[in-house]
Amino acid sequence: MITIKNLHASIEGKPILKGLNLTVNAGEVHAIMGPNGAGKSTLASILAGREEYEITAGEIDFDGEDLLDLSVEERAREGLFLAFQYPVEIPGVSNVNFLRTAINEIREHKGEKAMSAKEFMALVRDKSALVELDSKLASRSVNEGFSGGEKKRNEIFQMAMLNPKLAILDETDSGLDIDALRIVANGVNQLKTDQNATIIITHYQRLLDYIIPDFVHVLYDGRIVKTAGKELALELEEKGYDWIKENKVN
Amino acid sequence: MANYTEDELAEELKNQEYKFGFVSDIDTDTIPIGLNEDIVRLISSKKEEPEWLLDYRLNALELWSTMNEPSWAHVKYKKPDFQAIAYYSAPKQTKKYESWDDVDPEMKATMTKLGISMEEQQRLTGVAVDFVMDSVSVATSFKEKLGELGIIFCSFSEAVQNHPELVKKYMGTVIPTQDNYYAALNAAVFTDGSFCYIPKGVRCPMELSTYFRINAGGTGQFERTLVIADEGSYVSYLEGCTAPQRDENQLHAAVVELIALENAEIKYSTVQNWYPGDKNGLGGIFNFVTKRGICEKNAKISWTQVETGSAVTWKYPSCILKGDNSVGEFYSVAVTNNYQQADTGTKMIHLGKNTTSTIISKGISAGKSQNSYRGLVQIHKNAHNARNFSQCDSLLMSSECGAHTFPYIECKNSSAKIEHEATTSKIGEDQLFYCKQRGISEEKAIGLIVNGYCKEVLNQLPMEFAVEAQKLLTISLEGSVG
Numbered sequence: 075m076i077t078i079k080n081l082h083a084s085i086e087g088k089p090i091l092k093g094l095n096l097t098v099n100a101g102e103v104h105a106i107m108g109p110n111g112a113g114k115s116t117l118a119s120i121l122a123g124r125e126e127y128e129i130t131a132g133e134i135d136f137d138g139e140d141l142l143d144l145s146v147e148e149r150a151r152e153g154l155f156l157a158f159q160y161p162v163e164i165p166g167v168s169n170v171n172f173l174r175t176a177i178n179e180i181r182e183h184k185g186e187k188a189m190s191a192k193e194f195m196a197l198v199r200d201k202s203a204l205v206e207l208d209s210k211l212a213s214r215s216v217n218e219g220f221s222g223g224e225k226k227r228n229e230i231f232q233m234a235m236l237n238p239k240l241a242i243l244d245e246t247d248s249g250l251d252i253d254a255l256r257i258v259a260n261g262v263n264q265l266k267t268d269q270n271a272t273i274i275i276t277h278y279q280r281l282l283d284y285i286i287p288d289f290v291h292v293l294y295d296g297r298i299v300k301t302a303g304k305e306l307a308l309e310l311e312e313k314g315y316d317w318i319k320e321n322k323v324n
Numbered sequence: 325m326a327n328y329t330e331d332e333l334a335e336e337l338k339n340q341e342y343k344f345g346f347v348s349d350i351d352t353d354t355i356p357i358g359l360n361e362d363i364v365r366l367i368s369s370k371k372e373e374p375e376w377l378l379d380y381r382l383n384a385l386e387l388w389s390t391m392n393e394p395s396w397a398h399v400k401y402k403k404p405d406f407q408a409i410a411y412y413s414a415p416k417q418t419k420k421y422e423s424w425d426d427v428d429p430e431m432k433a434t435m436t437k438l439g440i441s442m443e444e445q446q447r448l449t450g451v452a453v454d455f456v457m458d459s460v461s462v463a464t465s466f467k468e469k470l471g472e473l474g475i476i477f478c479s480f481s482e483a484v485q486n487h488p489e490l491v492k493k494y495m496g497t498v499i500p501t502q503d504n505y506y507a508a509l510n511a512a513v514f515t516d517g518s519f520c521y522i523p524k525g526v527r528c529p530m531e532l533s534t535y536f537r538i539n540a541g542g543t544g545q546f547e548r549t550l551v552i553a554d555e556g557s558y559v560s561y562l563e564g565c566t567a568p569q570r571d572e573n574q575l576h577a578a579v580v581e582l583i584a585l586e587n588a589e590i591k592y593s594t595v596q597n598w599y600p601g602d603k604n605g606l607g608g609i610f611n612f613v614t615k616r617g618i619c620e621k622n623a624k625i626s627w628t629q630v631e632t633g634s635a636v637t638w639k640y641p642s643c644i645l646k647g648d649n650s651v652g653e654f655y656s657v658a659v660t661n662n663y664q665q666a667d668t669g670t671k672m673i674h675l676g677k678n679t680t681s682t683i684i685s686k687g688i689s690a691g692k693s694q695n696s697y698r699g700l701v702q703i704h705k706n707a708h709n710a711r712n713f714s715q716c717d718s719l720l721m722s723s724e725c726g727a728h729t730f731p732y733i734e735c736k737n738s739s740a741k742i743e744h745e746a747t748t749s750k751i752g753e754d755q756l757f758y759c760k761q762r763g764i765s766e767e768k769a770i771g772l773i774v775n776g777y778c779k780e781v782l783n784q785l786p787m788e789f790a791v792e793a794q795k796l797l798t799i800s801l802e803g804s805v806g
């Protein structure tokens with residue numbers, strides 16, 4: 075699905091990613107963990123196409139296409155979805171209007187007909203039930219006045235509506251209470267097929283109790299320095315990152 | 325308006341340039357350029373006006389010639405040469421239109437291009453329309469139906485002929501001739517406009533709508549609108565404006581007077597889309613308009629405007645809250661792009677007790693444009709318990725544009741409560757990125773964000789107008805983030 079090779083990126087001349095390699099196949103769930111400031115959100119932003127970052131080396135293949143050649147919206151229309159660490163508020167624009175616009179842009183890109191209002195509302199009902207999103211939130215302005223947890227849940231609702239090929243969840247679990255965590259995880263699990271893939275960025279092994287990853291990676295100082303199965307998350311929870319940092323120095 | 329999606333909007337945006345820039349090939353009767361007593365007499369005689377109105381005009385001309393063009397507004401432009409304008413241009417008509425069938429086919433085609441085919445309007449939306457082209461009112465629909473309720477809705481000229489007592493009683497009572505330079509000019513040379521009277525206790529069952537159109541080159545448009553809502557009545561009035569694309573600057577100096585008698589309510593909505601000039605600031609309409617309403621006891625006047633057009637706009641729809649408990653509202657969206665300049669806002673004059681006013685102004689500036697809000701809240705000595713709430717927000721789309729806020733408060737009564745909030749923000753890169761990450765193009769994203777930003781104002785507009793306004797906002801801001 076996505077293959078990242080030797081990715082180097084910097085912002086304002088400061089190198090953040092320093093030779094990152096990662097391959098994610100369809101049907102897989104990958105977790106990326108790592109200390110604050112390691113470059114996790116940077117990676118997510120670069121995949122989504124944020125322009126502030128300068129790619130100094132490396133390549134990214136997304137389903138046979140050069141991802142770095144695509145604009146932000148083309149990537150999204152090709153099925154790349156980012157659940158933001160800090161979702162943005164858009165006052166006065168209702169969630170449903172926002173999503174209907176997005177869905178129809180994606181459909182147009184694929185040469186499909188626009189979704190009818192009826193079909194769309196049925197989808198809203200369906201997917202808001204999946205993430206147990208209050209139907210009032212669906213009609214309110216995008217994230218405006220939402221609590222931190224509601225914003226995160228809204229990201230997963232949007233993901234469910236847009237049904238992406240590759241979803242990147244940047245710390246979607248932080249700020250969620252225990253029940254919400256379970257609901258969101260449940261939503262992600264239900265959306266999982268052998269055609270799509272998920273990258274979960276998280277600090278807590280807790281989420282991985284609900285969403286079982288196929289691989290856990292440690293991102294440290296701009297590189298993936300360790301990859302293992304889900305047991306790695308438990309080990310990190312127990313020991314922290316110091317042992318990895320030391321390993322790396324050696 | 326909730327049903328209108330960005331997709332439908334995009335469909336209609338395919339034709340994104342100023343689409344009202346066409347010129348219709350209609351025979352016009354245009355008088356020689358210049359302004360003097362003879363011209364004023366000529367206009368008056370062409371309109372077969374009574375003596376008192378000619379005197380009114382001549383008096384105005386005399387006052388005007390002693391006045392100076394105001395220079396306090398935050399706008400720069402080359403002063404028009406008032407002697408180089410033709411003050412009267414009318415589509416040539418052999419006879420008065422008795423019915424829609426009599427209207428010149430070319431004229432009908434023009435209206436259809438403007439989206440106001442009357443047949444359709446009559447069938448579908450139930451909006452009564454008065455169409456004013458180059459100074460003369462061409463056709464008014466639904467006259468009979470309104471007539472049954474005693475509502476008078478006609479061109480200003482017809483009102484002068486058929487209801488002189490009403491015109492004489494109210495004309496110039498809210499905006500006296502000497503009020504300002506452009507109002508005086510208008511009083512001298514106005515050619516037509518709309519007139520509306522709603523009798524006591526009548527709720528006008530449909531939106532009344534006037535479309536103003538400047539067609540002929542080298543002319544100015546000076547129309548007058550007078551709306552009188554008698555005691556306990558209600559009317560919602562819409563005004564739309566377009567003009568052809570021309571290299572010259574054309575002058576539009578209108579006067580709108582609203583009179584809301586006891587317990588009456590007037591809602592006045594404008595979507596102003598005069599030609600704004602090209603990307604380099606060439607051409608466009610100079611829009612110098614005086615609009616004011618007076619509220620008697622328990623009356624309410626609500627101004628809503630969406631201003632996307634004109635090269636220079638100078639306009640302050642205002643309310644005189646004379647009666648106790650009267651209410652004034654001003655909802656405004658003003659968009660400027662390229663080299664457009666707007667200096668617009670409102671005046672709320674609180675004279676009566678328990679009077680309240682609300683001002684919501686949203687300025688959006690793009691390109692190299694200048695956008696100013698100028699507002700006055702004046703609380704007089706006897707206006708006990710007056711309340712005002714003002715909110716002025718500015719949204720910047722580029723780094724070369726300017727947004728300015730000039731709020732003036734004059735308060736002579738200590739029981740008044742006045743609140744003022746102001747914000748300035750730059751269109752969020754984060755918001756744009758968020759939209760794009762969901763697959764939405766930049767143009768659509770801007771449309772969404774800007775329309776969301778203006779929602780409080782757009783919600784005040786009647787449905788058909790709200791849709792029109794959303795489209796206009798998006799068109800006006802195409803490719804403007806930078």
Ligand SMILES: Nc1ncnc2c1ncn2[C@@H]1O[C@H](COP(=O)(O)OP(=O)(O)OP(=O)(O)O)[C@@H](O)[C@H]1O
Nearest residue numbers: 085086090108109110111112113114115116117126
């Ligand atoms: N716009 C920017 N300007 C300068 N430095 C930046 C900018 N954005 C990110 N950085 C730096 O890049 C590094 C990586 O940041 P990033 O947000 O990717 O970390 P992270 O792994 O997501 O951390 P966290 O766990 O705290 O979310 C940090 O040192 C950060 O300060």
Ligand SMILES: [Mg+2]
Nearest residue numbers: 114115116159
């Ligand atoms: Mg982060």
